[in-house]
Amino acid sequence: MGGASREAMGREFSAIGAFSAAISFVAAVGLCTELAQTKALSVWQPTGLMLGTLELAWFGVAALICLKRASLGGWIVGLGALAAVRMVLSATCAMTLVKLHLDPAFPHAWQQVSACEPRLAAAAFSLMICYPLRALLPAGRAGEARGDAEGGAELAAQGDASLWIVRGDERVQVLLSGAAGGQGPGVKGQGKALAGVVTIASPDRISGSITLPLRAVLPRIPQDDLSPRAAEYAPDHPVSIPLSLILPQLKEAQVFVRLEEMRGLLPSGLLIASAYGGLEGEPLLVSLALEDVVPALPAEVLELPPPSPPAWAELPDPESVVFATV
Amino acid sequence: MAAINYALKEISCKIVYYGPGMCGKTTNLQHLHQHTMAAQRGNLVSLATPGERTLFFDFLPLEAAELHGFRTRFQLYTVPGQVMYNSTRKLVLRGVDGVIFVCDSQWRKMRENLESFRNLSENLASYGLSLETTPYLVQYNKRDLPNVAPVPYLQYLINPRQVPSAEACALTGEGVFDCLNTICTRVLANLTHKQKVGVL
Numbered sequence: 200m201g202g203a204s205r206e207a208m209g210r211e212f213s214a215i216g217a218f219s220a221a222i223s224f225v226a227a228v229g230l231c232t233e234l235a236q237t238k239a240l241s242v243w244q245p246t247g248l249m250l251g252t253l254e255l256a257w258f259g260v261a262a263l264i265c266l267k268r269a270s271l272g273g274w275i276v277g278l279g280a281l282a283a284v285r286m287v288l289s290a291t292c293a294m295t296l297v298k299l300h301l302d303p304a305f306p307h308a309w310q311q312v313s314a315c316e317p318r319l320a321a322a323a324f325s326l327m328i329c330y331p332l333r334a335l336l337p338a339g340r341a342g343e344a345r346g347d348a349e350g351g352a353e354l355a356a357q358g359d360a361s362l363w364i365v366r367g368d369e370r371v372q373v374l375l376s377g378a379a380g381g382q383g384p385g386v387k388g389q390g391k392a393l394a395g396v397v398t399i400a401s402p403d404r405i406s407g408s409i410t411l412p413l414r415a416v417l418p419r420i421p422q423d424d425l426s427p428r429a430a431e432y433a434p435d436h437p438v439s440i441p442l443s444l445i446l447p448q449l450k451e452a453q454v455f456v457r458l459e460e461m462r463g464l465l466p467s468g469l470l471i472a473s474a475y476g477g478l479e480g481e482p483l484l485v486s487l488a489l490e491d492v493v494p495a496l497p498a499e500v501l502e503l504p505p506p507s508p509p510a511w512a513e514l515p516d517p518e519s520v521v522f523a524t525v
Numbered sequence: 526m527a528a529i530n531y532a533l534k535e536i537s538c539k540i541v542y543y544g545p546g547m548c549g550k551t552t553n554l555q556h557l558h559q560h561t562m563a564a565q566r567g568n569l570v571s572l573a574t575p576g577e578r579t580l581f582f583d584f585l586p587l588e589a590a591e592l593h594g595f596r597t598r599f600q601l602y603t604v605p606g607q608v609m610y611n612s613t614r615k616l617v618l619r620g621v622d623g624v625i626f627v628c629d630s631q632w633r634k635m636r637e638n639l640e641s642f643r644n645l646s647e648n649l650a651s652y653g654l655s656l657e658t659t660p661y662l663v664q665y666n667k668r669d670l671p672n673v674a675p676v677p678y679l680q681y682l683i684n685p686r687q688v689p690s691a692e693a694c695a696l697t698g699e700g701v702f703d704c705l706n707t708i709c710t711r712v713l714a715n716l717t718h719k720q721k722v723g724v725l
Contacts, residue, residue, distance in 0.1 A: 490674070503681060507686050511718070
């Protein structure tokens with residue numbers, strides 16, 4: 200995983216996240232201990248198997264919702280983490296009961312905390328405790344593909360216009376409006392990758408691609424995301440980049456490509472498996488140098504429409520003013 | 526807004542050199558100051574930091590030939606290009622008659638050129654002006670450097686409407702007078718037109 204994505208992960212799993220997880224844990228212990236001592240609310244008590252199934256379903260759905268971009272492995276790890284936290288929580292509650300001499304022995308205390316109410320409360324709190332940890336799970340191809348599909352759906356909703364929102368330290372918002380070009384505030388930091396959320400519209404009408412040498416692309420990718428195989432490729436190895444990615448941004452004097460899109464353009468195995476850029480919905484952007492991209496463009500791309508100068512430019516000259524010529 | 530003094534038979538117009546930081550606006554004025562006849566020019570007033578960054582603005586008054594019995598004077602200003610001095614840029618644009626937008630042709634300055642051009646539009650709008658009504662010219666400066674963008678891309682980026690534009694190298698003076706002559710002609714044409722339609 201790249202330096203920028205690790206940084207983003209660090210931001211996500213911040214001190215505040217750790218603090219909220221700790222607070223949730225303490226609150227959960229208090230509540231579950233209290234519930235364990237309270238008489239059951241209803242006469243009917245579900246069996247252990249029913250509770251176990253309910254818990255597993257709850258954890259599974261929660262992991263699926265919270266870890267949209269996680270791989271199958273990540274999802275299983277998430278599921279396991281939730282179950283483990285729930286067990287630790289219940290064990291802590293049982294130990295608290297023993298410690299407070301409310302129960303003589305641990306097995307009996309464990310039985311108490313395994314009743315319906317404290318167990319369900321522990322399951323709910325497990326999710327709260329684990330939520331800040333979700334950023335640590337690896338992403339997979341499936342998650343990325345799903346993210347792309349969602350991006351495409353957003354895109355369709357936006358029609359021709361596309362919106363780039365790059366979050367992070369360098370917070371920029373760039374409005375792009377197709378190849379015709381729109382006006383919007385800009386992005387600083389050309390030549391380096393940015394972590395951010397991107398919803399890109401690539402006009403369908405633009406076809407074709409340009410070819411850049413690998414040496415023009417590799418320095419733009421965080422070194423942490425490159426596999427050792429990167430050194431095996433010749434610097435002139437061609438990398439084909441679709442015009443549909445480039446043209447909508449050309450009017451903004453910048454060309455960014457998402458790292459996950461770059462993966463499909465680069466030779467296979469050049470990026471490490473976990474290089475997708477960071478947190479869910481925050482892919483890494485790779486900035487391509489204009490001096491590499493523009494000369495490679497077909498000439499017709501830069502063709503201007505017929506001149507449409509303002510009225511003042513077409514007024515007849517009354518007198519020409521000549522100060523001097525050198 | 527051009528000032529016409531009928532008593533003194535004098536027309537005074539304001540031309541502003543606009544563009545991103547370090548693009549060569551002050552160098553343009555310095556070249557003009559060095560290469561115009563002393564009788565034609567006033568003093569070049571420049572408020573700059575020790576690092577030669579324009580702090581407030583540069584000012585150079587020039588006098589052109591008489592037109593229809595009126596002395597024509599052009600007051601040339603530059604703006605500080607640094608992003609933080611926008612209020613100064615806005616102030617300098619007050620009453621502007623023509624703008625020379627100086628583009629830095631280097632690749633790494635493309636984004637700054639674009640932002641500065643948009644900033645020009647915004648600042649003109651704050652006075653109820655626009656590039657639709659204010660004559661301007663695009664100067665592609667620093668063409669002598671090796672790492673410059675091709676003119677077609679600069680046109681594509683900054684000047685898709687294809688208003689008058691010129692390549693220049695302010696350091697050697699190439700294109701500097703061409704730009705000034707062109708914008709002054711356009712400003713006077715605009716002035717004449719305004720008089721005809723009764724705006725002035």
